[in-house]
Structure formats: structure tokens, C-alpha cells
Amino acid sequence: MSRLARTHGLTDVQQEILSTVREFVDKEIIPVATQLEHRDEYPQAIVDGLKELGLFGLMIPEEYGGLGESLLTYALCVEELARGWMSVSGIINTHFIVAYMIKQHGTDEQKEYFLPRMAAGEIRGAFSMSEPALGSDVSAITSKAVRDGEDFVLTGQKMWLTNGGTSTLVAVLVKSDEGHPEGTAPHRSMTTFLVEKPAGFGEVLPGLTIPGKIDKMGYKGVDTTELIMDGLRIPANRVLGGKTGRGFYQMMDGVEVGRVNVAARGCGVAQRAFELGVQYAQQRHTFGKPIAQHQAIQFKLAEMATKVEAAHAMMVNAARKKDSGERNDLEAGMAKYLASEYCKEVVEDAFRIHGGYGFSKEYEIERLYREAPMLLIGEGTAEIQKMIIGRRLLEEYRFQG
Numbered sequence: 001m002s003r004l005a006r007t008h009g010l011t012d013v014q015q016e017i018l019s020t021v022r023e024f025v026d027k028e029i030i031p032v033a034t035q036l037e038h039r040d041e042y043p044q045a046i047v048d049g050l051k052e053l054g055l056f057g058l059m060i061p062e063e064y065g066g067l068g069e070s071l072l073t074y075a076l077c078v079e080e081l082a083r084g085w086m087s088v089s090g091i092i093n094t095h096f097i098v099a100y101m102i103k104q105h106g107t108d109e110q111k112e113y114f115l116p117r118m119a120a121g122e123i124r125g126a127f128s129m130s131e132p133a134l135g136s137d138v139s140a141i142t143s144k145a146v147r148d149g150e151d152f153v154l155t156g157q158k159m160w161l162t163n164g165g166t167s168t169l170v171a172v173l174v175k176s177d178e179g180h181p182e183g184t185a186p187h188r189s190m191t192t193f194l195v196e197k198p199a200g201f202g203e204v205l206p207g208l209t210i211p212g213k214i215d216k217m218g219y220k221g222v223d224t225t226e227l228i229m230d231g232l233r234i235p236a237n238r239v240l241g242g243k244t245g246r247g248f249y250q251m252m253d254g255v256e257v258g259r260v261n262v263a264a265r266g267c268g269v270a271q272r273a274f275e276l277g278v279q280y281a282q283q284r285h286t287f288g289k290p291i292a293q294h295q296a297i298q299f300k301l302a303e304m305a306t307k308v309e310a311a312h313a314m315m316v317n318a319a320r321k322k323d324s325g326e327r328n329d330l331e332a333g334m335a336k337y338l339a340s341e342y343c344k345e346v347v348e349d350a351f352r353i354h355g356g357y358g359f360s361k362e363y364e365i366e367r368l369y370r371e372a373p374m375l376l377i378g379e380g381t382a383e384i385q386k387m388i389i390g391r392r393l394l395e396e397y398r399f400q401g
């Protein structure tokens, strides 16, 4: 166990789960991650291993077959997985958000139907807010659902679905017509639909097409797709929570826990970059000594380790706040913002320590260098985090004069 990023006050069960996940990462993920990433290959064997470990049901309550663990346990597991390969944490992340949304907002029937299968990893979740013309501005969604008897008919184009092809359940946010007269505020006229589909690409259901994988600079292995709905019929009992008009709030709740998750991924990637940098700095010699003995490189290592430590502390604080039942939007926004920025900086420093070799695909840092930028964007960009943090601060520190 490294000296950095330790978490105090964990229970025996949490420690046991974490050491099992860490061992799995060291043995089953790190040795194959870079090869699989370069081939953009889906890590099926790793996913099967995660299923066996019960990670798909980590936070799903025990009554539904999950492990009933806290957000903190989940985030610490994600940190370990991202230390091995960020894409693996991405496979778990959207599944976790959808399971969380069903647990928090689903009807009893939806919980009983979906959660046990999700805990077993038989149903795997993706979530879809973004469209080609919008990501940050969710209120501008144009995909829509129109009521038709016992069904809704969905039309529109969605963008950037992580696990869009491999998932079998997508939580899709659209505008809905029912009970929302013209002029209703956008966030009160949105509905989340639970769309079950077969895994795969092409027209997977009448009216539902997953065109293919988007070719990305990093974050490979995990599939990211578009989703096109053209007269897709979904029964009314697949409206999340059974009532239309609540989708925006449900999704924002999901994204809030997702932010802790992205912060944890930033922590994991930064830790790995530090490990690679500190090892390389002791092996590479220039001017007659290991580069780690040059003060400029030592300073870099000191800065990197301090950032790893600070990001971890903020991520743990945000997770614990949510677990205590308190509102954590401020802490989650801060943790996501800081961890993703620090991750990019630590990876950049580790890359520089590698000199020319960092540019070679033979070295793991090359992969991390292409992966870190995704964390600056997913679950809300830095600008969006700062908007959330700023608004919340003004609520807390309202001028009393």
C-alpha cells in the first residue's frame, strides 16, 4: 500500500473490499491495459472479473442482491480501478449512476425488476442527456416523447453515450408533452425513460439505432456512441418514478454522485502517473546521477504527490458528506474540479519526467496522457463546476447588510 492517498477511519469490510480490488487491478488490469487500449478492445475478461467481485452491485441495497455499500466505498474502488485503467472505471460508472437513479427515484416495480439484475451485472446501464447540439446546457434538449395511449413515442438524436453499445438499459432524458403546457420551464418538462435494448450496434429495436463507436483520442476499450430514436415506443411504466416532468432533477441527482466518481477517477489516474514518474526518475541517469537527484525533478515529484494527496482528501470529503445524508453539491463540484485539473497536471509532469520516452507508445504514460483530458469534460466541464460552486457559495454567504 502506497504512503499516499490513504483513507482513515475505514471499517474492516471496506478495507477488505479495497485490498481485493487493488489486487485485482495489479494482477488483472495493469499488465494488459495498455495493449487492450491500443487495440481499442473491450475488456471482456476484466468485466467478467468485476462481475464476480460484485462490483456492479456495490451500492445496490442488499435487499435487491447488491452489497449495500456506501458512496465512499464505491469511490475508493473506482479510484483503484482508474489507477489500473480509466476505461474500466467508465464501464462501471454509467451503470452505477443508472442504478443509483432507480434506487432513489424508481417505482417499487422498477426497483424490483431492474436492481437485482443490475447487481448481478446481467443488465448494464448507460445514461444519456447530451445531444449533438448540447452538453452543458441540458435545458436545451430537443429529443421528445409524445403520449400515445399506454405508450410514449420517442424521437430525437442523443450523443456521447458511454457504454451505448454494450449496455442493455439506457436512462434517456427527453422533453415530454404530457401535463406540461406550452411555456413550462424546460427543467419541469423533462422525463427520464428507462429504455431496455439488446447490446450491439445498428437498428437494435424498431425505432432505435446505435450507429457505431465514436473514434476517440483516449478512453478507448469502452464504447462511446450516438443513439437515434425514430418513433421508439416505450410503455408508460418505464417512466422513471412513474411521473413525467421529473427527469431533469433525477438526472442532476445522478450526475452529482457521478461527480464524486469522476473525482475518484482523477485521483486514480494521478496516482498511477505519480507511480510511473517516481519510478522512472530513479532509473534514468543524466549528468552522472539519477534524474531524481536533480532538484528540479524532486520539486516536480513533490508537487505531484501534494496534488495526489489534496485531490484524494477532497474526494473522500465529498463522498462522506453524501453518505451522511447531507447535500454535497458544493463539495462534489469542488472535488471534481480540483481532481480533474490536478490529474491533468500530474500526468503532464510524469510525461515530462519521461523525456522522449513519454512520447513512445511503449510507455504507459503515453496512454494516461491521452486519457486525462476526458476527466476535464465528463460530468460537467470546469466552467460548469465553477458555476455550481459559485452559485452555492453565494447561497451560503448571502450578504446580510
Ligand SMILES: Cc1cc2nc3c(=O)[nH]c(=O)nc-3n(C[C@H](O)[C@H](O)[C@H](O)COP(=O)(O)OP(=O)(O)OC[C@H]3O[C@@H](n4cnc5c(N)ncnc54)[C@H](O)[C@@H]3O)c2cc1C
Pocket: 094, 127, 128, 129, 130, 133, 134, 135, 136, 137, 159, 160, 161, 162, 163, 216, 219, 224, 374, 377, 378, 379, 380, 381, 382, 383, 384
Ligand atoms: C468520452 C465522452 C463520454 C461522454 N459520456 C457521456 C454519457 O455517458 N452521457 C451523456 O449524457 N454525456 C456524455 N458525454 C458528454 C459530456 O457530458 C459533454 O461533452 C460535456 O457536458 C460538455 O458538453 P459539450 O461537449 O456539448 O460542450 P459545450 O456545452 O458546447 O461547451 C463547450 C465549451 O464552452 C464552455 N461553456 C459552456 N457553457 C458555458 C457557460 N455558461 N459559461 C462558461 N463556459 C461555458 C464549456 O465549459 C466548454 O469549455 C461524454 C463526453 C465525452 C467526451
